[in-house]
Amino acid sequence: MKIIVDAMGGDNSIEATVNGSIEAVRESDLEIVLIGKKDLIEKELNKSNYDGDRIEVIHTEEVITNNDSPTLAIRRKKDSSMVVGFNKLNEGYGEAFISTGNTGSLLAGGLFLIKRIKGIDRAAISSLYPTRNGMTLLLDMGANVDCKPEYLKQFAIMGSTYSEKVLGISSPTVGLVNVGTEKEKGNMLVKESYELLSNSDINFYGNIEARDIPEGIVDVMVCDGFVGNVILKLTEGIANLFFSTLKEEFTKKASSKFAALMLKPQLKSFKERFDYREYGGAPLLGIKKPVIKAHGSSDAFAIKNAIKQAKIFTEKRVIDKIEENINKY
Numbered sequence: 001m002k003i004i005v006d007a008m009g010g011d012n013s014i015e016a017t018v019n020g021s022i023e024a025v026r027e028s029d030l031e032i033v034l035i036g037k038k039d040l041i042e043k044e045l046n047k048s049n050y051d052g053d054r055i056e057v058i059h060t061e062e063v064i065t066n067n068d069s070p071t072l073a074i075r076r077k078k079d080s081s082m083v084v085g086f087n088k089l090n091e092g093y094g095e096a097f098i099s100t101g102n103t104g105s106l107l108a109g110g111l112f113l114i115k116r117i118k119g120i121d122r123a124a125i126s127s128l129y130p131t132r133n134g135m136t137l138l139l140d141m142g143a144n145v146d147c148k149p150e151y152l153k154q155f156a157i158m159g160s161t162y163s164e165k166v167l168g169i170s171s172p173t174v175g176l177v178n179v180g181t182e183k184e185k186g187n188m189l190v191k192e193s194y195e196l197l198s199n200s201d202i203n204f205y206g207n208i209e210a211r212d213i214p215e216g217i218v219d220v221m222v223c224d225g226f227v228g229n230v231i232l233k234l235t236e237g238i239a240n241l242f243f244s245t246l247k248e249e250f251t252k253k254a255s256s257k258f259a260a261l262m263l264k265p266q267l268k269s270f271k272e273r274f275d276y277r278e279y280g281g282a283p284l285l286g287i288k289k290p291v292i293k294a295h296g297s298s299d300a301f302a303i304k305n306a307i308k309q310a311k312i313f314t315e316k317r318v319i320d321k322i323e324e325n326i327n328k329y
Contacts, residue, residue: 002094003310003311006101007081009082014044017100017303018045021307024307034057036057083113086114095314114291124139124144126158134216137163139220140223142225145229159222166309173203213231
């Protein structure tokens with residue numbers, strides 16, 4: 001299997017992408033295609049011992065940045081690592097594509113260059129959300145701020161299919177994010193979506209409130225992109241506040257530093273439970289080929305796991321199953 005990786009996106013430079021790709025090759029029988037500025041990529045590759053026969057480099061001159069307009073960048077930067085990566089995926093040069101780059105551009109590229117699955121009205125950006133019970137798949141994360149009930153039903157089908165095939169969850173439960181658990185609560189979008197989900201073959205749990213989200217009471221959480229993005233950004237802010245405050249308290253005086261040293265194994269374990277790097281990235285669901293959005297600050301460990309996730313995504317034929325379930329449900 002050949003996985004295409006955009007080497008030019010992200011906050012941790014090419015080093016993280018290259019080293020993560022090398023680790024993935026060492027631990028599997030995959031082939032990796034790194035796309036970007038060849039001299040910079042090869043400079044990093046030459047620092048390590050790796051199987052040169054299973055890592056290929058394709059040179060591009062342009063880079064899509066976070067300052068670019070997503071749609072214009074996809075249309076105009078034809079020789080960017082992201083656009084060339086999408087085109088190679090479309091040509092069948094590889095089975096999946098991974099990028100740490102601009103999320104908006106990745107979505108635009110998926111829609112314009114790869115196209116949507118037949119029967120899907122809107123592609124969705126998903127995210128693995130850390131909870132008390134592990135990770136819950138949350139979608140949409142911002143691709144569709146205005147939605148129709150039919151879109152939310154499709155998100156539920158795609159999220160449920162992905163959770164079952166890639167995350168290994170049997171008959172995943174689906175919750176609808178709302179301001180209350182009663183079916184009568186919420187705006188018109190949520191009320192109508194509730195009826196659609198209730199009358200489908202999806203394993204629908206019902207409405208879930210914001211305070212239920214960290215508990216992980218469902219396997220898939222569905223909402224429009226406006227709500228999903230607010231949930232994600234609020235959670236990131238609270239997490240940063242929590243860990244920075246904890247660090248301040250543990251470094252105030254000698255006794256607290258000693259306590260932190262004694263608790264170091266437990267604190268490390270606690271932090272790992274909420275570590276997105278274990279999963280590497282999140283899928284762009286609703287398009288015809290496997291595309292994984294890795295976090296912009298991904299290190300080599302996260303990149304390696306994103307590649308593993310792309311491998312499972314492909315092997316489990318998730319897209320074929322989504323097509324089947326869209327018609328079935």
